[in-house]
Amino acid sequence: MKQYSICPDGEKFKLPEPDDYEKEYERLKHIVQDQRKLGREIVVVMGVGFVGAVMAAVVADTEDEDGNTTKFVIGMQRPSTRSYWKIHMLNRGLPPVQAEDPEVAPMIHRCVNEKKSLTATFTYDALKLADVVVVDVQCDYLKESLGNVRDGRTDMNALEKSLEIIAEHISPETLVLIETTVAPGTTEQVAYPIMRKVFRKRGIEKDPLLAHSFERVMPGKHYVASIRDFWRVCSGINEEAGNRVVKFLEEVINTKEYPMTVLNRPIESETAKIIENSFRATILAFLDEWSLFAERNGVDLIKVLEAIRVRPTHSNIIFPGPGIGGYCLPKDGGLGVWAYRHIHGFEDDIFKITPLAIDINDTRALHVAQLTRDALRNMSRPLAAAEILLLGASYREDVGDTRYSGSELVVRRLTEMGAELRVHDPYVQHWWEIEKQDEYPSSTHSLKRFFRSQDKLSDLRVEQDLKQALSGTDAVIFAVRHKHYLDLNPDSVVEMAGGPLAIIDCFGILDDDKIKRYFELGCEVKGLGRGHVKRIKDQVRAEREEMLLALGAKHGTDSVT
Numbered sequence: 042m043k044q045y046s047i048c049p050d051g052e053k054f055k056l057p058e059p060d061d062y063e064k065e066y067e068r069l070k071h072i073v074q075d076q077r078k079l080g081r082e083i084v085v086v087m088g089v090g091f092v093g094a095v096m097a098a099v100v101a102d103t104e105d106e107d108g109n110t111t112k113f114v115i116g117m118q119r120p121s122t123r124s125y126w127k128i129h130m131l132n133r134g135l136p137p138v139q140a141e142d143p144e145v146a147p148m149i150h151r152c153v154n155e156k157k158s159l160t161a162t163f164t165y166d167a168l169k170l171a172d173v174v175v176v177d178v179q180c181d182y183l184k185e186s187l188g189n190v191r192d193g194r195t196d197m198n199a200l201e202k203s204l205e206i207i208a209e210h211i212s213p214e215t216l217v218l219i220e221t222t223v224a225p226g227t228t229e230q231v232a233y234p235i236m237r238k239v240f241r242k243r244g245i246e247k248d249p250l251l252a253h254s255f256e257r258v259m260p261g262k263h264y265v266a267s268i269r270d271f272w273r274v275c276s277g278i279n280e281e282a283g284n285r286v287v288k289f290l291e292e293v294i295n296t297k298e299y300p301m302t303v304l305n306r307p308i309e310s311e312t313a314k315i316i317e318n319s320f321r322a323t324i325l326a327f328l329d330e331w332s333l334f335a336e337r338n339g340v341d342l343i344k345v346l347e348a349i350r351v352r353p354t355h356s357n358i359i360f361p362g363p364g365i366g367g368y369c370l371p372k373d374g375g376l377g378v379w380a381y382r383h384i385h386g387f388e389d390d391i392f393k394i395t396p397l398a399i400d401i402n403d404t405r406a407l408h409v410a411q412l413t414r415d416a417l418r419n420m421s422r423p424l425a426a427a428e429i430l431l432l433g434a435s436y437r438e439d440v441g442d443t444r445y446s447g448s449e450l451v452v453r454r455l456t457e458m459g460a461e462l463r464v465h466d467p468y469v470q471h472w473w474e475i476e477k478q479d480e481y482p483s484s485t486h487s488l489k490r491f492f493r494s495q496d497k498l499s500d501l502r503v504e505q506d507l508k509q510a511l512s513g514t515d516a517v518i519f520a521v522r523h524k525h526y527l528d529l530n531p532d533s534v535v536e537m538a539g540g541p542l543a544i545i546d547c548f549g550i551l552d553d554d555k556i557k558r559y560f561e562l563g564c565e566v567k568g569l570g571r572g573h574v575k576r577i578k579d580q581v582r583a584e585r586e587e588m589l590l591a592l593g594a595k596h597g598t599d600s601v602t
């Protein structure tokens with residue numbers, strides 16, 4: 042039976058068959074022959090997902106001081122049903138990821154169609170042609186329970202498999218740069234032995250030239266700049282690998298303006314990444330308790346944080362929305378905690394804050410369901426069977442990445458409480474975690490398994506028409522700060538909904554004027570960390586009473602005269 046990979050807008054691509062591999066390798070060999078004549082270095086980027094696709098374009102766009110293109114990049118992607126379509130997108134010069142950054146699409150188009158410095162392929166034989174291999178495949182952390190990161194493990198299968206395949210194909214002179222976020226110790230204690238063993242089997246005496254440099258990419262408005270114009274940290278497994286990785290990164294990354302830090306050993310580069318993300322996860326988690334404090338004591342946490350941020354030492358304090366999703370922050374600390382025992386062999390338990398922070402972040406979104414329930418209750422509407430619209434499925438503003446988004450937990454909890462959910466997101470065509478919940482992210486690790494009555498969610502589709510999505514809703518949850526939601530006017534929201542509804546603000550999206558207007562229109566408003574809404578509600582009520590009194594008095598006077 043023929044298998045297909047379907048891209049987000051529905052186009053189907055037949056997966057390659059055995060005969061296609063040889064033809065594809067011949068195509069690559071011819072291109073590479075020509076590219077070498079142009080003096081270009083051949084770089085294979087393995088895994089063209091959120092990181093690899095844009096990294097591949099950044100490398101392919103590299104020019105020397107005279108403006109000559111110096112690299113030819115082959116984006117290599119395994120031909121799975123989920124990802125094979127990305128190869129076709131790239132080869133048409135189109136980005137396989139959706140982003141707000143206006144640089145992404147023109148850069149990919151330029152490299153594929155004008156500079157002819159980028160192509161994509163499914164065959165591992167591409168590795169035979171590489172001078173440098175950049176590894177951007179995933180390394181997952183699989184959690185076995187909700188809100189307990191310790192009950193889980195690192196899943197390195199894709200990475201280990203990739204390293205084995207790389208070692209089977211590359212020349213001993215090829216630099217292998219691991220950019221994947223890994224459990225600290227992986228480059229030296231997992232990758233090196235795997236590759237060395239394969240090299241020895243191939244009769245290669247030289248040690249693999251391995252290096253690590255992590256990505257700090259932020260998909261969003263500054264997607265490209267967060268790869269190219271940003272500070273890097275790197276380290277090689279030996280002197281030769283160290284020199285090679287520094288040379289490569291100095292050529293492709295803007296290290297003149299963003300100087301690079303070279304560390305002595307890959308475990309230091311790997312640990313830097315894990316600490317960086319654990320730090321961020323921790324400062325976000327720490328605000329969860331203050332968010333509840335604010336809600337219960339009339340405090341607007343948004344304004345409090347703005348006041349604190351003025352102080353330069355505290356300028357990076359950030360409001361946690363409905364959970365801290367994305368691929369990285371929910372898992373990276375787990376990779377570190379896991380590595381301590383399973384790579385380095387320690388039996389004691391030194392980690393307290395890192396796992397706790399992840400656990401708090403992983404369950405924060407559940408509180409949104411409580412706020413929705415309470416807002417509807419204040420309007421004398423039961424949550425069960427209520428029509429609820431969630432605005433935003435992705436984990437952060439202006440991107441289409443839904444991995445581990447807080448919104449998923451909101452949808453799942455409200456569904457098990459009996460509500461009918463709708464979702465709108467201008468950046469997400471298919472919410473695979475929901476739509477394909479029995480297969481994605483894998484058949485065993487959907488968050489579905491932590492909630493009851495989830496089957497009907499497979500039929501939930503992301504709406505693109507906001508007016509239609511809002512029509513007849515009892516509640517709307519502002520879950521993500523997409524630019525499309527920031528200027529929504531309360532009068533038009535209520536009009537599109539067909540009457541007053543419950544409004545839940547998860548991300549400080551509503552200013553006080555809007556909150557007031559919603560109350561004036563007969564809505565109920567609640568928000569994460571927004572304890573002051575009660576004051577606004579009381580004010581609107583008082584103003585209404587005053588107005589009624591004035592009307593009554595006027596009426597009374599009229600009847601006397």
Ligand SMILES: NC(=O)c1ccc[n+]([C@@H]2O[C@H](COP(=O)([O-])OP(=O)(O)OC[C@H]3O[C@@H](n4cnc5c(N)ncnc54)[C@H](O)[C@@H]3O)[C@@H](O)[C@H]2O)c1
Binds near residue numbers: 089177
């Ligand atoms: N997404 C981010 O914002 C971000 C930021 C910083 C670091 N990172 C790290 O970068 C790494 C990659 O993340 P991502 O978001 O791009 O993941 P992703 O899942 O979007 O991409 C990984 C890609 O690798 C492919 N792949 C897996 N095995 C392969 C193989 N054997 N051969 C070829 N391709 C293979 C997958 O099909 C997929 O397309 C992760 O370690 C992640 O933690 C991600």
